[in-house]
Amino acid sequence: MAIFKQELTLEEFNPEIIMNSGQVFRMTYDKKTRVYEAKSGSREVLFYFNEKDDCFDFVCENFEFWKAYFDFDTDYGRINRQILLGEDAFLKKALDVSFGMRILRQDLFETIISYMISQNNNIPRIKKSINALCDYLSDGVAFPTYEVLASVPEAELSALAGLGYRAEYISLFCKGLAGGEFSLEDYHGLTYEVALEALMKHKGIGPKVANCIALYGLHIMDSYPIDTWMKKIIKEDYSQYDLKSYMDYLHGNYPRMEGYIQQLQFYYKRSLK
DNA sequence: AGCCAGGAGTTAA
DNA sequence: TTAACTCATGGC
Secondary structure, three states: OEEEEEOOOOOOOOHHHHHOOOOOOOEEEEOOOOEEEEEEOOEEEEEEEEOOOOEEEEEEOOHHHHHHHOOOOOOHHHHHHHHHHOOOHHHHHHHHOOOOOOOOOOOHHHHHHHHHHHOOOOHHHHHHHHHHHHHHHOOOOOOOOHHHHHHOOHHHHHHHHOOOOHHHHHHHHHHHHHOOOOOHHHHOOOOHHHHHHHHOOOOOOOHHHHHHHHHHHOOOOOOOOOOHHHHHHHHHHOOOOOHHHHHHHHHHHOOOOHHHHHHHHHHHHHHOO
16 A cells, blocks of 8 residues: 555545545545545545645555546546536536536446446445445455356345345346356447447446446446436426437537536536435 | 335337 | 336335
8 A cells, every 4th residue: 555645626626526426336435534435346545635735645556546547637627617618507506516526437347237226226225235245245345246246146136235126137247247248348449329329238227327337437428327317407407408409409519528517417406405 | 104216128009 | 119117125
């Protein structure tokens, strides 16, 4: 373990907002120590704001991995300025309370399984299920491998993590990987449309989950996951549009920023509750 | 107690 | 192609 220092303002990197934006399920904050913890794939990192040096300290083994994970090479300030110069009032209000948001580059396999679990589910229970998988089928840090997930009987998988009917989807997907029917590598380097189509061939991955996987697992920024909250936003805050004309507006005015915009909108709308 | 949750599969028309 | 129905489970 070593400490890696990064000069980052809260406008560039705000862990509190990222943690509560619904894109990660294995990031926590300890109020007492003021330390954040993130786990992804088989790795973990601790980080905190160091007031003495006015920077963030990251405690981990391989900072290059986490640098990519947190997407520190992307300039979100440039995107933010574009939003502030635009005329989308709801989006500007959303950005006002969301500075420091970033789209994380998460582990693909973990993202696929996590968002399979997320369907028709609530965030606290999603976290509980994912942590149960890590605790019972791994060491509590690493996300379980597909080999292990494929080897556990479906009913047992469902019971140990409270997966309900979603256990079948996870089981099928992992057995496909273990049997060599397809590979995780197949999904890299694809365009948005091709990636969605390929992902949705799997049982349990529909349009919404596929968009989440494309955005968080493949960092395809054109992705725009529409869940119950986003439907509510389009209905209430973009009432001059129907779904199709809204999507045309979005793609036309904010190309390749849709995923980030969705994250700002989702976070803002839920924060009003 | 009952509705809802970062939806998707199946079936019927 | 779209609409209605169903699917486990627990958070609130």
